[in-house]
Amino acid sequence: MKIKVAKCAGFCFGVKRAINIAENALKELRPGDKIYSLGPIIHNPQVVEELFKEGLQVISSLEKIKGGTAIISSHGAPLKVAGDIRKKGMKLIDATCPFVKYAQNIVKDLKKEGYGIVIVGDSAHPEVKALKSIAGKNKNLKKIGVISQTTQSRENYINEIKKILSEDFSEVKIFNTICNDTSKRQLATRRLLEDCDLMIVVGGKNSANTKRLWQICKESGVDSFHIETELEVSKNWFRGKKRIGITSGASTPDSMVKKIIERIRRF
Ligand code: SF4
Numbered sequence: 001m002k003i004k005v006a007k008c009a010g011f012c013f014g015v016k017r018a019i020n021i022a023e024n025a026l027k028e029l030r031p032g033d034k035i036y037s038l039g040p041i042i043h044n045p046q047v048v049e050e051l052f053k054e055g056l057q058v059i060s061s062l063e064k065i066k067g068g069t070a071i072i073s074s075h076g077a078p079l080k081v082a083g084d085i086r087k088k089g090m091k092l093i094d095a096t097c098p099f100v101k102y103a104q105n106i107v108k109d110l111k112k113e114g115y116g117i118v119i120v121g122d123s124a125h126p127e128v129k130a131l132k133s134i135a136g137k138n139k140n141l142k143k144i145g146v147i148s149q150t151t152q153s154r155e156n157y158i159n160e161i162k163k164i165l166s167e168d169f170s171e172v173k174i175f176n177t178i179c180n181d182t183s184k185r186q187l188a189t190r191r192l193l194e195d196c197d198l199m200i201v202v203g204g205k206n207s208a209n210t211k212r213l214w215q216i217c218k219e220s221g222v223d224s225f226h227i228e229t230e231l232e233v234s235k236n237w238f239r240g241k242k243r244i245g246i247t248s249g250a251s252t253p254d255s256m257v258k259k260i261i262e263r264i265r266r267f
Contacts, residue, residue, distance in 0.1 A: 003244045003264060004195065006188040009257055012181035012250035014097025015042045018074035019051070021095040025069060026054045034068030038081060039126050041073045041095060043207035044251040046229060062088060069093060075126040076100045078133035099150050099179040100127055106175050107134045110145035115173065120160045121149025125208050143171040150179040151209035151250075153186055153216065181250055182209050189213050189247040190220075196245035198237060199224040202257055203249025210249030217247070230259040235267045 011019070018041050025035055036059045040048045048058060059065060062084050069091040072081065076096040085092045096104075110117050116138035121128040128149050138144075146164060148157045161174055193199060199217045203210025205228060217224035222245075225237060238244070244264065248257050 001238065001242055001244060001264075003246065003261055004192060005257060005261075006185070006192045006245065006247035008181070008185045008188045009246070009248045009252070010254045011252070012179075012185075014074050014099060014179070014181070015044075015251045017097065018042055018095040019047065021093060022051055022056055022071060023054070025071065025093055026051070026056060029055055034065075035071065036065060036068060037071045037073060038062070038077055039073050039075070040206070041071060042251040043075075043204040043210075044228075044249075044253075045204055045206070046256065047251065047253060062090075065090070071095050073126065074100070076104060076130035077126065078130050080133065097150070097179075099177075099181075100130075103127075103131060103147055103150060103175075103177040104134055106145070106147055106177065107131055110173070111135060114139075115143050115145040115171075116141050118144050118146045118164065119149065120146065120157055121152055122208060125149060127151075127208075142169060144169055145173040145175065147175045147177045149208065150177055151182045151212060152178050153212045154178060154183060182212070185209065185213065185247070185250065186216060189216055189245075192245040192247060193217060193220045193222050196222055196243045198222065198241040198243070199245040199247065200233070200260065201226045201247055201249070202228070202260060203252040204228060207249045207251055210252070213247055213249060227260070229256065230263040233260060233263050233267075238264070238267060 022041050036057050040058055070085045071093045074095055074097045117135040119131050199222050201214040214226040
């Protein structure tokens with residue numbers, strides 16, 4: 001049985017950066033100081049748990065929080081949040097990924113120029129919620145600008161663009177805001193699928209880019225499993241399989257992929 005790992009596995013740039021920002025802030029923590037992350041700083045529960053042990057508490061709202069430092073996660077936060085943090089006199093650290101910021105800036109510019117804004121993505125995801133807060137209510141339904149969540153699959157985005165172009169808009173501006181890491185990871189996963197009879201996708205069950213990778217794997221027809229840790233790997237999956245592929249989301253540490261390989265080898 002051969003095991004191959006997709007090229008581009010390991011943390012992406014934005015995730016590495018957010019973890020570094022959090023770790024540096026934790027190092028500077030003095031006794032009695034509190035530091036909070038607004039939602040998980042990245043979508044990987046095991047990494048978030050490690051940071052929690054170092055002192056980073058995840059909160060979903062600022063309501064009951066008094067003082068301390070608040071970190072905006074790699075996905076960004078709705079406009080109002082930064083204002084609320086400052087109003088409470090808290091220190092603000094912004095770990096929004098620069099690629100997410102780039103999409104946010106496009107939305108700001110489109111709004112200024114009077115375009116209605118269409119965001120292709122998961123409306124419940126924090127990145128999209130933040131983009132929607134910047135876009136506000138769409139007033140112009142003739143002239144629109146289209147962007148995608150940074151972790152969309154190219155195919156989904158292209159399909160949505162086709163639908164939009166078949167509508168009666170007088171002007172449509174389209175931006176490719178899918179981040180490079182996402183595109184490369186999806187491509188590497190597709191390449192690996194051509195040479196596998198079983199694929200394991202590693203990453204947070206709450207991670208949008210990992211879910212996209214899993215969707216790609218399922219659509220390919222290759223038997224695929226989405227797991228977060230090595231403890232979920234089952235011996236039964238490998239009966240009759242010869243070529244195992246492993247791909248991982250942007251917030252999955254290399255160490256987790258190694259643990260999974262070790263466990264498969266023990267079988
Ligand atoms: S997947 Fe892309 S947009 Fe998301 S954090 Fe990583 S580099 Fe940034």
